[in-house]
Amino acid sequence: MAKNIIYVRLETKSSTLRETLGQIINSTEGFRLRGAEDTDPFDLLILELGQDVEHEFQIVQSFTSLGTVREIFLTSGQQDPTILLRALREGIKEFFPQPINEQEVRQALDNFRQRRDLEKESKRVERIGKIINVAPSKGGGGNTTIAVNLAVELAQLNKRRSVALVDMNLLFGEVPLFLDIRPSFHWGEVARNITRLDAMFLMSVLHRHSSGIYVLPAPSELNGNHYLSPDIAENLLGLMKSIFDYTVIDSGLATDDIAIRVIELSDTVLVTSILSVPCLTNLNRISRLLHDLGLTSDDSVKLVVNRDLKDSHISIKDAEESVRMKVSWRVPNDFVTTMSAINQGKSLYEVSMNSPVARAIRQIAQDLSGEKIEEKKGSFLNRIFKRS
Ligand SMILES: Nc1ncnc2c1ncn2[C@@H]1O[C@H](COP(=O)(O)OP(=O)(O)OP(=O)(O)O)[C@@H](O)[C@H]1O
Ligand SMILES: [Mg+2]
Structure with missing residues (x-):
């Protein structure tokens, strides 16, 4: 400019x-x-x-x-x-x-x-946000649960941080169900209107959830005309980085060139897996793919074990050895709480913020952002003076 x-x-x-x-x-x-x-x-x-x-x-x-x-x-x-x-x-x-x-x-x-x-001295700084890509090793392992709740926890940790959640399950995305929202738009609009893609257009298609996160859902039906391409995904994520501090992606399986481009553009790839033989077999393949893409640093790829059980047949150590990746976080098995959240269309934070499963996802948010939970808010006047 x-x-x-x-x-x-x-x-x-x-x-x-x-x-x-x-x-x-x-x-x-x-x-x-x-x-x-x-x-x-x-x-x-x-x-x-x-x-x-x-x-x-x-x-x-x-x-x-x-x-x-x-x-x-x-x-x-x-x-x-x-x-x-x-x-x-x-x-x-x-x-x-x-x-x-x-x-x-x-x-x-x-x-x-x-x-x-x-205001000239206090110039507006261009934001360069982080893309956190939550990617499954296999379907059904709780990827959406982790992506949705990670986005909500990031927004709760610091209300001044802006957080977006993008559903990249190109079809059958479930983010709206998890958050009980009925968005009017999805990324099909972005793909169709890629030449108009700017902050104005993006903000008009994002859905603001009551938790403060901005949601871009996937199309719910296959009616053509909204196919995403790796270049469109790149434009979209580039713009999101300039607007949001964190863009959390609920990714589908890394099976196509769009998913691979999204992985390449991500600052952190959180691979989610459960400790089962089929999941670990897939994880091995993903680990090789990430290696081929040059994504081997501990900072850019992290492994999250979901539905972690104390008496699991496969130990964490065995899993780490077999996939040659360290486990960064373990999210405990709690079907009742996760299912209750899904069925009510609410986040774990809302349903049971102190449950071990909610705490475990909060820990991921804290470690990734380097932020701790904000102190309890002070008096009304304090808040006003802090804001001005
Ligand atoms: N930590 C957990 N403990 C117990 N159950 C869980 C946990 N996380 C998720 N689940 C359960 O696993 C099921 C699948 O969760 P979710 O839809 O998040 O998985 P997904 O990997 O996104 O699935 P899909 O491949 O269909 O998109 C849900 O019934 C959910 O309640
Ligand atoms: Mg899912």
């Missing part, structure tokens, strides 16, 4: 409004409009609220909480005071009623520039 130029992205319903605002922006010194097809970052988003106000406010919240854009201005043709009130609550600095008053918009742009100049 050229220094000092303020880039503005317009998301309007009507083309007349787009034209009016575009002219004002382009004729204001120091401001430039980003085209709808331009996927480069922008400083200011001007969003027109339409019929689906709830969804649009969700986008606003996502942008504000992630800090991917400096400010958002809203405009609406509706004269509904509750919308204005909501905008104020969301921290929106400017709201333009329609028809647009040119003077008002110019003044708002000028105010924005002044605020930006004041």
Whole structure:
């Protein structure tokens, strides 16, 4: 981005409004409009609220909480005071009623520039997040359980960290079931609209779960037109890294070139397995594949034994020797708690945060992030002062 130029992205319903605002922006010194097809970052988003106000406010919240854009201005043709009130609550600095008053918009742009100049020293830092790829050695071993709960635990550890969860089980992804969400979009939209893939588009397709994580589910039915390719996966994950501190992936079996590209792009691959002969046999193959991909460092590949039993027929030592990998974490066997969480569509944190299985996954989150559970929150006033 050229220094000092303020880039503005317009998301309007009507083309007349787009034209009016575009002219004002382009004729204001120091401001430039980003085209709808331009996927480069922008400083200011001007969003027109339409019929689906709830969804649009969700986008606003996502942008504000992630800090991917400096400010958002809203405009609406509706004269509904509750919308204005909501905008104020969301921290929106400017709201333009329609028809647009040119003077008002110019003044708002000028105010924005002044605020930006004041904040110049504390420049926004481009985020370079981590991709944590949770990959199974075999189906049914609890990969989704670990991926979903790891994402939730990472978000709980530090509320200031942003966490996304991507379901890469190209079909039959179960993340929405695990979290009891009915998302409107899935990565099929990303694949179809790859030329428009930017922060704005991504935030409009991600589903924000009540735990604070952002979810990108897999398509639930095979109706063509949304095939992912390794390049699309790479673009998507590159963008996610620039927005989220952690992107957790619930991967399918590493059987195709997409899964392999995703492995290559991951900062950490957490291979999940249970201590059974079929799983360990597969794990051996995966271990060889990772070796061939040059992923041999202890930091980038970690083994998680799930459904760990004290009296297992296969010992950890035997398993480690047979697959030539160290076991980094052991998640205890607890069918009742995991199943109860799945059946209720809740995380283990919500269902039984102190159960050994929840604690074990929390430990993985702590070790990967280097963060401990936040201290109990202080008084209301303390929190307010800390925030400002
Ligand atoms: N630590 C655990 N202890 C006991 N049961 C578990 C544990 N983790 C997961 N399970 C159970 O294993 C079953 C499969 O879990 P999950 O769907 O997470 O596995 P998966 O590897 O994602 O399966 P798939 O290959 O179908 O995607 C569920 O019934 C779940 O309750
Ligand atoms: Mg699964």
